Amino acid sequence: MKNRSFRLLWMSQALANSGDIFYIVGLISVLYSLTESPFILALVPFFNMFGRFVSGLFSPLLINRYPLKQLLVYSQFFKTVALGMLALLISLLVPVVPVVLAFVLMIAFLDGWATPASQSMLPRLVPPHELVKANSFFSIVYETINLGGWAIGGLLVAFLGGQWVIVFTVGCYTASTILLLYIVDATRFTGKEASTRRADELTEGWKTIWRHPLYRSLHILIAFEAIANVVWIASILYVFVAEVLQKSEAWWGYINTSFFIGMLLGGILFSRFASWGETKLKPVLLISSFGICIITFLFGYTQIGWLSLIIVCFSGIFQQLKGIATDTFLQKNATPEELPKIYAAQSTIVSLLFAIGSLVFGMLAEVVDVRITYLLAASLLFIASVHTYRQRRYLSLEK
Structure with missing residues (x-):
């Protein structure tokens, strides 16, 4: 964790992630002043997600031809x-x-290169016995930015205006690019031969996931959760707050804040007990998977406001523990050549299923009781957790 390149990586990603939030907040402010159209505003996250999805599909071509550091620098520079x-x-x-x-x-397309490259760079910069601590630290930084970034972005828009917030974000991006230039990656890069078929390159990550029992088990869990986690998006949560909790719009913000506090606590918990967590990744993954399932069910059927905040905080804790355990399993088992392609395929899976889930769950929330969507999400999470438990013999840190 004392590696200079590791510090440069987390600082550059902190600046980039903060900039991503500030730029979206500033842009929404600008678009609203121009159009006053909620539909136009909704197109911003849609195009953002779609750009990442397309980038995830084609990023293996870049991963095979450029070192991870170059991909990170090029992505941030062109952004x-x-x-x-x-x-x-x-x-x-x-x-x-x-x-x-x-x-x-x-911008979203360019950012799609950076996500798998950043996640794959991490295990190259810290020793294996510090991976749990490094992943926990990255999660703490990321969730702290998520927790405070939107509020700070809103304040910046109020004082500076949307267009100047975007200018400020250019400065964040520039600083992030400069920091990336000084990262030293000692891992030797071996590019693909020119004779390799493009179709084989594009599907390499998918094939690697399917052939390896550990990767396959983890990504079945990830895929089911990508669909189930749609119940936490604004459009469904807003209906739940209004119809079930019968609270004001402010409670949507309280629930989101409680969730991010839980994520932050989960990261701190794993970081504090990193040595213990290193040896208990399998039970942590299984317990947190079933925990998320139970929490989702309980949240969907509570009508007490303060209790919903406690429940969603625990959801954030379990989500964080599961995410750190999943990343550590992948980073310790995959080779340096496999890992970026696995993360690229994972990004595509999550983006596609989350988009489909948003449409399906959104329609369900409109035509039936919104609580049914939480029951369905809990059922999907239960199926995924049971499958992971049945495949638990593959959850090991042996190559």
Whole structure:
């Protein structure tokens, strides 16, 4: 954890993640002042997700041809250039909505390279016995940014205005790019031969996941959770707060804050007891998987406001423990060549299933009692947890 390159990686990603939040908040403010259309605002996260999905599909081609550090630097540099152009467009001209959304798509596509590259870079910069602690620390940083970033972004918009927040984000992106330049990755890069078929390259991560029992078991769990976690999106949670809890809109914010506090506590807990967690990854993964299932069911059927906050806080803790355990299993078992492609495939799986789940669960919440969506989510999580338990013999740290 004292590795200089590790410090540069987490600081650069902290700046980049903060910038991602600030830029979205600033852009939503600009678009709302132009259109006052909720539909246009909803297109921002949609294009953001779609860009990441497409990038996840094609990122194996880049992973096979460029070292991870170069991918991180190129991704952040071109994101900075694209956002700088968007800032100029908004500042100097009356922005056209389709052009603005095209920039959102472009920035998300570029960011899709960075996610698997960053996750795969981490185990190269810290010794194996510190991976749990490093993953916990990364999670603490990420959740702290998520917890405070939206509030800080809102304050910045209130004081500076949306367009100046985007300009400020360009500065965050620039600093992140500079920090990435000084990372030293000692892992030798071996690119794919030119004769390799493109179709084989694009499906390499998927095939690796399917052939390896551990990777397959973990990603079945991840896939089911990607669908089930849709019940925590704003459109469904908002209905739940209004119809079941019968609380004001402010409670949507309270629930989100409680969830992120739980995520932060989970990261601190794993970091504090990293040595113990290193030897107990299998029970942590299984207990947290069943815990998320139970918590989702309980949340869907509580009508007491303060109790819902406690329940969702525990959901955040379990989500964090499961995420750290899953990442550690992958990082310790996969080779340096396999890991980026596995994470690229994982990003594609999560983006696609989350998008489909959003539509399906959104329609269910509109035509039936919103609590049914939480029952369905809990059922999916239970199926995934049982499958993981039955495949527990594959949950090991042996290559």
